[in-house]
Amino acid sequence: MTALPRIAPMLATPGILPAARDDWRWAYESKHDGQRAVIELPGDGAVLLRSRSGADITAVYPELLPLGAAADDGAPAVLDGEVVALDEEGRPDFERLQSRMGLSGSPVKAARLVSGNPVHLLLFDVMFLRGRSLLRLPYAERRAALEGLGLRGPHWSTPAALHGHGAQALAATKERGLEGVVCKRLDSVYTPGIRSRSWIKIRNIRTVDAIVGGWVPGRGHLAGLPGALLLGRCEAGELRYIGNVGTGWNARERALLAELLRIAAVDACPFATVPPVADARWVLPRLVGEVRYATETKAGLLRQPSWHRLRPDLAPGDAG
Incomplete structure (x- = not known):
């Protein structure tokens, strides 16, 4: 079993859409109203979820435990994502998630809430895979590696990122009632714990x-x-x-x-x-x-x- 590095999540800087002439240099992901999580998959079927502060929140979300067995050929990995609770129309609802977030000391109660108020893990980056750090790889290559893992299941998925077309992406999130977009430079490396201008978050105000x-x-x-x-x-x-x-x-x-x-x-x-x-x-x-x-x-x-x-x-x- 591979020893996994502890990696703090990279942070986005508030801003505006990139200039139209540079649109092709960026990818656009939907911004979701949830709890940031770093997911450690040691390769033996186990899962460990850490919050942005590094706290172990695995017991809070028992429905995500099967993710460990779903990882491609048991490859050890460290992933980045967002835990959300969805409303009846499939949109993240932070109010629903709040009833789950405070249950770190009550795994029995957390398990009881799974059927009535399940969460979903949205994966958007991979920082370590099969014994190799991917931190210095450009975003485009890390996304390709993440999508190659095929991580789609009952409580987790890898939403698509849109290459270019930032204005359309932002308009679509507003129309769907989503929080906004995160713009990510295709050539950006992953900088743990740093609020980077290579990632720009835009909220639908x-x-x-x-x-x-x-x-x-x-x-x-x-x-x-x-x-x-x-x-x-x-x-x-x-x-x-x-x-x-x-x-x-x-x-x-x-x-x-x-x-x-x-x-x-x-x-x-x-x-x-x-x-x-x-x-x-x-x-x-x-x-x-x-x-x-x-x-x-x-x-x-x-x-x-x-x-x-x-x-x-x-x-x-x-x-x-």
């Missing part, structure tokens, strides 16, 4: 014009200034809480928001249901801001929100 119904004070040097804004959306004549945002503004914008919140302060909560937020302060729901976010949870809360700008041109009734 959604926006909402949200109504500010409250805020939470910052701490330390931000005392007296907003640490987060509590957001809402008008539905059936009521203000429904949709989450809070604490990033996206600079010091000048934070100071302006603090003054506007002070003027609009009220004692009563304006939301139809009081948000479960400690130390909340309430304001008249008349400030509107444009907020960017990745997706919404089933409860209607914004995931990964970021403040973009105030919308003084919009009245609360126009927000949504």
Whole structure:
């Protein structure tokens, strides 16, 4: 049995699509909302999954254990991939995955959840194969080696990468409701643990014009200034809480928001249901801001929100 190297996953840098003239130099993969995993296959039928931090998460996903026996002729390998939980339409749903991710200390409970909430492993790179490091090989050759393993099964697959046609790839992910794309240079080597410009991630950003119904004070040097804004959306004549945002503004914008919140302060909560937020302060729901976010949870809360700008041109009734 071959001793496998411990390899940290290579990371992508946020950015934009490569220039059209360089499109042919890149491959495009769908970006999925899941848990990054490095998969170690020692060649004896065993499997070990590590999280991005290096923690052993094998017991969390027992349905992936048969992958060890499925590897081509028992070849020792270290693979890169993403663990996802799929919704009814076959799209990654991070909310579903969250109920699985925290079960590292409860393998019995993890096993019980397999039938009702299974995961799927999406493989997209190979860093070590048959006793040989592939780290210095270009991406195109590593992808060919990965696809040659034929790893497609009930709970794992090797999604195709598109060579060129980046704009079409990004548009297709947006149309399908996927998170975005990762652009990878065909000649890029694998750099463990490094956030590289050879891999560029692009998210399909959604926006909402949200109504500010409250805020939470910052701490330390931000005392007296907003640490987060509590957001809402008008539905059936009521203000429904949709989450809070604490990033996206600079010091000048934070100071302006603090003054506007002070003027609009009220004692009563304006939301139809009081948000479960400690130390909340309430304001008249008349400030509107444009907020960017990745997706919404089933409860209607914004995931990964970021403040973009105030919308003084919009009245609360126009927000949504």
